[in-house]
Amino acid sequence: MGADTDDGTGSDVGTDTDDGTDTDVGTDTDDGTDADDGADADDGADTDDGTDTNHSTRGDAQSGGDMAQYAVMIFERETPGGAADLPPEVIEEHIALPDRVAELGGRIVAGLALEPSGTATAIRGREVVTDGPFIESKEAIAGVFVLEARDLDHALALAKLTPIVDGGVEVRPLVDFQVVES
Amino acid sequence: MTGRAAGGDVERAVADAHRREWAFVLAATTRTTRDLDLAEEAVQDAYVSALTAWARDGVPSSPGAWLTTAARRNALNALRRGQILRTKLPLLLEREPAEEDDPMDTGEPDAIPDDRLRLVFTCCHPALAREAQVALTLRLVCGVATGDIAQAFLVSEPTMAARLTRAKKKIAAARIPYVVPAAEDLPARLDAVLGVIHLLYTMGHTAPSGEDLVRADLAERAIGLARMLRDLLPEPEVLGLLALLIVNHARRATRTDADGRLLRLADQDRAAWDRAAIAEGDRLVLAALDAGPPGRYTLQAAIAALHAEADTYDQTDWAQILVLYDALLEAWPSPVVALNRAIALGMVAGPAAALAEVERLEDDGALARYHYLPATKADLLVRLDRRAEAVAAYRAALALADNDAERAFLIARLAECAGAAH
Numbered sequence: 001m002g003a004d005t006d007d008g009t010g011s012d013v014g015t016d017t018d019d020g021t022d023t024d025v026g027t028d029t030d031d032g033t034d035a036d037d038g039a040d041a042d043d044g045a046d047t048d049d050g051t052d053t054n055h056s057t058r059g060d061a062q063s064g065g066d067m068a069q070y071a072v073m074i075f076e077r078e079t080p081g082g083a084a085d086l087p088p089e090v091i092e093e094h095i096a097l098p099d100r101v102a103e104l105g106g107r108i109v110a111g112l113a114l115e116p117s118g119t120a121t122a123i124r125g126r127e128v129v130t131d132g133p134f135i136e137s138k139e140a141i142a143g144v145f146v147l148e149a150r151d152l153d154h155a156l157a158l159a160k161l162t163p164i165v166d167g168g169v170e171v172r173p174l175v176d177f178q179v180v181e182s
Numbered sequence: 183m184t185g186r187a188a189g190g191d192v193e194r195a196v197a198d199a200h201r202r203e204w205a206f207v208l209a210a211t212t213r214t215t216r217d218l219d220l221a222e223e224a225v226q227d228a229y230v231s232a233l234t235a236w237a238r239d240g241v242p243s244s245p246g247a248w249l250t251t252a253a254r255r256n257a258l259n260a261l262r263r264g265q266i267l268r269t270k271l272p273l274l275l276e277r278e279p280a281e282e283d284d285p286m287d288t289g290e291p292d293a294i295p296d297d298r299l300r301l302v303f304t305c306c307h308p309a310l311a312r313e314a315q316v317a318l319t320l321r322l323v324c325g326v327a328t329g330d331i332a333q334a335f336l337v338s339e340p341t342m343a344a345r346l347t348r349a350k351k352k353i354a355a356a357r358i359p360y361v362v363p364a365a366e367d368l369p370a371r372l373d374a375v376l377g378v379i380h381l382l383y384t385m386g387h388t389a390p391s392g393e394d395l396v397r398a399d400l401a402e403r404a405i406g407l408a409r410m411l412r413d414l415l416p417e418p419e420v421l422g423l424l425a426l427l428i429v430n431h432a433r434r435a436t437r438t439d440a441d442g443r444l445l446r447l448a449d450q451d452r453a454a455w456d457r458a459a460i461a462e463g464d465r466l467v468l469a470a471l472d473a474g475p476p477g478r479y480t481l482q483a484a485i486a487a488l489h490a491e492a493d494t495y496d497q498t499d500w501a502q503i504l505v506l507y508d509a510l511l512e513a514w515p516s517p518v519v520a521l522n523r524a525i526a527l528g529m530v531a532g533p534a535a536a537l538a539e540v541e542r543l544e545d546d547g548a549l550a551r552y553h554y555l556p557a558t559k560a561d562l563l564v565r566l567d568r569r570a571e572a573v574a575a576y577r578a579a580l581a582l583a584d585n586d587a588e589r590a591f592l593i594a595r596l597a598e599c600a601g602a603a604h
Contacts, residue, residue, distance in 0.1 A: 150359075151357040152359065153364075153367070155357075172356075173355050173356045
């Protein structure tokens with residue numbers, strides 16, 4: 001529906017950095033089964049036809065199963081061993097995360113765990129190569145995953161499931177590269 | 183329709199509809215445009231066209247419905263002319279069966295759903311910065327012009343326009359949904375809305391700097407918002423906030439003297455307080471207290487009501503106020519609350535006990551930039567007849583205050599105190 005026409009301004013997102021590799025374009029694989037009502041713990045008896053309480057359907061109802069993608073960046077206080085230092089229960093939670101997200105009507109599209117920032121190399125501009133992460137801080141990006149959710153509220157509810165030791169996550173929408181429909 | 187109307191009447195009717203119906207009209211139009219910018223423009227144009235149409239045809243019996251119909255038509259026309267391309271990031275809202283056939287159906291007047299709560303919750307979404315929440319609420323829910331909002335924030339109009347645009351883009355790009363939050367999220371989300379309204383009132387009540395202590399318009403906007411919220415979502419804390427604002431507003435005439443100088447509560451002319459408003463606030467406090475364990479706004483309102491109902495400052499029920507402050511400090515642990523509690527303690531247990539509490543807060547450092555702390559300390563030192571220390575404390579307060587009325591007040595106290603000390 002109307003969701004697909006470009007607004008012509010082109011500048012509305014301002015962070016178009018990763019062009020060229022946007023394999024997410026139009027892959028909208030939402031299966032339409034919408035087993036999503038678990039997300040709203042207030043009931044569990046919802047039918048998934050879009051006529052339930054005004055809190056659950058949103059995205060799919062208004063644009064035919066259209067989901068948005070968000071990057072969830074995990075910031076953690078760094079430890080020498082990085083991911084290897086994670087307590088076993090945190091690792092188990094990570095392993096269980098995709099299923100839990102799916103139970104609540106979302107989907108994890110991809111996930112990346114990073115080695116500690118001490119292993120990072122920065123390239124400033126296109127020339128200057130330096131040791132270390134681009135931005136030095138107590139908390140560093142430990143991993144990233146891409147989440148499919150109906151809207152920001154849904155994405156935040158799902159991102160809150162991320163196991164965290166001593167940090168938090170940042171949720172950011174991915175640029176939507178939908179092709180203009182003629 | 184009521185037939186042709188005189189020019190002045192029409193202007194008044196349009197202004198009235200702007201004040202009363204803006205939020206309703208914009209919220210309903212947003213539902214069909216799914217684009218806040220487009221809806222805002224269409225609603226603005228609808229108000230402009232109302233001036234001529236109502237002069238010609240008479241003021242409609244339901245101005246809100248007329249304006250919504252006109253705004254929806256404007257939006258549809260703009261889309262048809264292709265002047266505004268439909269955004270690829272529409273606002274998210276669930277579809278209701280009645281809307282499926284023709285989303286731009288202008289509908290029957292009584293069929294227009296009341297979407298004001300969605301608009302409020304979207305503007306006050308926690309993913310937006312507090313300043314953006316306040317500015318968006320003023321612009322979209324209250325219909326205040328961008329230039330006026332800029333003035334309230336003491337920034338230029340282009341700066342405010344850019345801030346509003348950024349916030350609206352985040353709503354679209356991050357897909358902040360145009361919905362009333364789910365039940366389990368409601369308490370936290372409502373708290374953000376109440377925070378915005380309270381901040382708005384505070385901005386109106388005590389301008390952060392400049393000459394006007396009372397910006398009545400902002401304060402009245404805040405009270406209007408709180409009333410609207412009470413009508414749509416009468417949760418106990420909504421009643422509590424409304425009560426707090428009403429009671430504080432009832433005393434607005436006496437906060438300053440004829441020359442604009444700040445007056446202490448003890449020196450205010452209680453006969454000039456708006457008794458009817460205080461009674462309304464009191465009824466709201468009682469209703470909120472009846473509804474369960476009181477939250478911070480209800481407790482603050484209860485304290486304000488006790489102050490407002492006392493015949494004199496000394497006859498205030500300080501013991502009861504101290505009990506309420508103890509509860510408030512638990513519900514809302516904040517150094518500012520602790521400072522106010524110290525003042526009540528001073529009235530119950532004497533200035534020495536209060537001073538010990540204020541000095542503890544001073545050591546804590548959280549209120550290092552807050553001029554009320556040294557001002558309170560100075561008042562207590564005066565009561566203990568430690569004038570030289572009081573002078574130093576008033577000077578410290580003066581160095582931190584930037585509101586002209588408050589500065590004038592402190593200068594007067596300082597002069598009084600320094601005179602007595604020598």
